[in-house]
Amino acid sequence: MNKFEQLGLNESLLRAINDLGFENPSEVQEKAIPLLLEKDTDIVALAQTGTGKTAAFGFPLIQKINPENRETQALILSPTRELCLQITNEIKLYSKYIKGVNTVAVYGGASITEQAREIKRGAQIIVATPGRMQDMINRGLVNISKIDFCILDEADEMLNMGFYDDIVNILSTSPDDKSTWLFSATMPQEVARIAKEFMRKPLEITVGHKNSGSSTVSHEFYLVNARDRYEALKRLADANPDIFSVIFCRTKRDTQAVAEKLIEDGYNAAALHGDLSQAQRDGVMKSFRGRQIQMLVATDVAARGIDVDNVTHVINYQLPDEIETYNHRSGRTGRAGKLGTSIVIITKSELRKISAIERIIKQKFEEKTIPSGIEICEIQLFHLANKIKDVEVDHEIDSYLPAIYEVMKDLTKEELIKKMVSVEFNRFINYYKKNRDLSAQKAGSERRESFASNDGGSGNGAVRYFVNIGSRDNFDWMSLKDFLRDTLGLGRDDVFKVDVKEGFSFFNTDAEHSEVVLETLNSMHLEGRRLNVEISKNDGRDNNNRRDHNGRSGGGFKRAGGDRSTDRNARSERRGESFGGGRSGARTQSPAGRAPRRSSDSTGSRKPRRS
Structure with a gap:
C-alpha cells in the first residue's frame, strides 16, 4: 500500500504520485500534508533543502484549489528563476489528472507581457520570484487581492538575497484572511519578523532540530x-x-x-x-x-x-x-x-x-x-581495479579477441594485470612524485576536540589499511569508523584517519592492533561479500616536512x-x-x-x- 494514501490525498493526486514513483512520504510531507488538508491555517515549516518541501505544500494546495474558478487563488514565492521553474514543473506534474488547474511561472529574464497574458487566460496558481512579482503588481498586470493561499518557499534565502521589502509589499497587497505557508531551512530574525507581522498564530513543524544540518x-x-x-x-x-x-x-x-x-x-x-x-x-x-x-x-x-x-x-x-x-x-x-x-x-x-x-x-x-x-595514486589504482572488475563487456570485441590473445600469449596472468594497471598508475606516480604536499599546519589545540574523534591515535607506528567496502555499501567516514570500532572491539580513538571512497576505503590503527584487524576483518562477510583488508603502503600521515624545491x-x-x-x-x-x-x-x-x-x-x- 502506498503510504501517501494514508495522508488524506484525493484519487487524482494519488494517481500522479504513483506515476512519479513516490512510495513513502518524507518527514516534512508526513507532518505537513494532513495538517494543511485538515484546516485553513498559517504554518511555519522548518526543514532542510532536499527534504521534499515542494510536495509538502504542493499536494494540499492543489487539492484545495477550485479548478472551475479561473481567478488566481494561490501565490508561491521562491528566490530564483530556476527554483521558480522547478516548482512550476512539479506542480504541473502533481496536478496533471485534475482538469482545469493552470500554473504559470513569473520570473525575470523573460517577457513580462507574455507572462501577464498567460495569467489573464486563467492561472489559479502563480509561482513567482519576488522582484518580478512586485514589478507586475506595480504595473497592474496581476491581481492577488483575492488569493486564498500564499506560500513562501526558501523564505530565509529570499530574505538573505535582499527581497525583504518586496515580500512585505506583496504580502501587504494580498488579503488578510488568506492562509500563509512559510517553508524555510533556517529561522533567522527576518524570517521570524515576517511570521510575526503577517501570520496569524502559525503552527510550527520542525524536521530535525531547528536550523540544524542534515544527518546524512x-x-x-x-x-x-x-x-x-x-x-x-x-x-x-x-x-x-x-x-x-x-x-x-x-x-x-x-x-x-x-x-x-x-x-x-x-x-x-x-x-x-x-x-x-x-x-x-x-x-x-x-x-x-x-x-x-x-x-x-x-x-x-x-x-x-x-x-x-x-x-x-x-x-x-x-x-x-x-x-x-x-x-x-x-x-x-x-x-x-x-x-x-x-x-x-x-x-x-x-x-x-x-x-x-x-x-x-x-x-x-x-x-x-x-x-x-602517493595517496592519490593509490586511490586511483584501486579505483581503476574496481572499474575493470565491474565493467560490462561489449561483445562487439569478441571478433578481435583471437588477435589480442596472440599478442598477449607470452604474458602470465600476473604480468598482464601488472602491465594493464601500470598503463594508468605509471602516469600518476610520475606526475605526483615531484609535487609537494599542500596541507598547512594543523589547526592547533583550539580545534583538537572537534577532530579528535576521527584523527585520534598516537600516530606512533600507525598502520594504514585498505578495505573493500565504501559509500556504495552506505558507509560514510563516521558510520564506517563506528562499524570498525565495534567489530574489532577497539576504543573510541583507536580507529582514525578514515577515508571512504565509492567501492573501497582506508583507515588507520596503531601497529599493536594490526593482527586483530587483519584476522577479524578478513574472516568476515558483509551482505554476502567477503571483506578484504590489506595493509596500505601509504600511512596517511602528514608529509609537510617533505618538499621538492x-x-x-x-x-x-x-x-x-x-x-x-x-x-x-x-x-x-x-x-x-x-x-x-x-x-x-x-x-x-x-x-x-x-x-x-x-x-x-x-x-x-x-x-x-x-x-
Whole structure:
C-alpha cells in the first residue's frame, strides 16, 4: 500500500504520485500534508533543502484549489528563476489528472507581457520570484487581492538575497484572511519578523532540530595556505575519482575564473552565475544533470535552483559571507536519505568560522589533510581495479579477441594485470612524485576536540589499511569508523584517519592492533561479500616536512571532455587572475610535466586520449 494514501490525498493526486514513483512520504510531507488538508491555517515549516518541501505544500494546495474558478487563488514565492521553474514543473506534474488547474511561472529574464497574458487566460496558481512579482503588481498586470493561499518557499534565502521589502509589499497587497505557508531551512530574525507581522498564530513543524544540518551529510575542513587553495581543490577532486560536485565561490568573478582554470586543466567543469544568459544556464544545467559536467562551480544565488540527485560532494572553495548560507550549500548533497560530504577549504584566518558553523548546524567538522600524491595514486589504482572488475563487456570485441590473445600469449596472468594497471598508475606516480604536499599546519589545540574523534591515535607506528567496502555499501567516514570500532572491539580513538571512497576505503590503527584487524576483518562477510583488508603502503600521515624545491606544485588527474560547447558559451572574457599563486599548469608546463589528460563518456568511464 502506498503510504501517501494514508495522508488524506484525493484519487487524482494519488494517481500522479504513483506515476512519479513516490512510495513513502518524507518527514516534512508526513507532518505537513494532513495538517494543511485538515484546516485553513498559517504554518511555519522548518526543514532542510532536499527534504521534499515542494510536495509538502504542493499536494494540499492543489487539492484545495477550485479548478472551475479561473481567478488566481494561490501565490508561491521562491528566490530564483530556476527554483521558480522547478516548482512550476512539479506542480504541473502533481496536478496533471485534475482538469482545469493552470500554473504559470513569473520570473525575470523573460517577457513580462507574455507572462501577464498567460495569467489573464486563467492561472489559479502563480509561482513567482519576488522582484518580478512586485514589478507586475506595480504595473497592474496581476491581481492577488483575492488569493486564498500564499506560500513562501526558501523564505530565509529570499530574505538573505535582499527581497525583504518586496515580500512585505506583496504580502501587504494580498488579503488578510488568506492562509500563509512559510517553508524555510533556517529561522533567522527576518524570517521570524515576517511570521510575526503577517501570520496569524502559525503552527510550527520542525524536521530535525531547528536550523540544524542534515544527518546524512558529513562535514570536513582542509586547512591550506592561501596560495594553495586552487591546487587543494584539484587534489580533492583527484582523491575522489567518482566526484559529482557543486563548488561554491562568493562572487561571479571568482566562479568564472575557477571554472575556467579547471577546464584548462582538463576537468569536466562549468560555471553557473548571474552573468550567463538563460540559454547558457539551461545548457550548463542540462550537462550537469546528464553528468557531462562533474564539477559545477556556482554562486549561492545561481545554485538555488539546483535540484540534482546523487551529488556526492559540496565543496566550499570560499565560505559564504553569511554563515547561515552554509546550511543551504550543504543541502545540495545527502538528499533522499543518501550520504553526502560537505568540504570546506580554509586558511588559518578563517578557522573561527568553523566553530560558528558548528553551532548553527549542530554537527562537528572533521579536520582532514589534503591527500599526498602517493595517496592519490593509490586511490586511483584501486579505483581503476574496481572499474575493470565491474565493467560490462561489449561483445562487439569478441571478433578481435583471437588477435589480442596472440599478442598477449607470452604474458602470465600476473604480468598482464601488472602491465594493464601500470598503463594508468605509471602516469600518476610520475606526475605526483615531484609535487609537494599542500596541507598547512594543523589547526592547533583550539580545534583538537572537534577532530579528535576521527584523527585520534598516537600516530606512533600507525598502520594504514585498505578495505573493500565504501559509500556504495552506505558507509560514510563516521558510520564506517563506528562499524570498525565495534567489530574489532577497539576504543573510541583507536580507529582514525578514515577515508571512504565509492567501492573501497582506508583507515588507520596503531601497529599493536594490526593482527586483530587483519584476522577479524578478513574472516568476515558483509551482505554476502567477503571483506578484504590489506595493509596500505601509504600511512596517511602528514608529509609537510617533505618538499621538492625543484618540482612545480599542483596538477592532478585530468578530466577532459564533457559538453565543451556549453563550457565555451559559459565563459566570459578571460581574466589574467591567479588562484593559488600562479598561472595554471596547463599554460606553463611542458607536456612531460602535466598529468595525463582524460576524456569521459556519459557513463563516467574514462579512456586515454590518443596522442
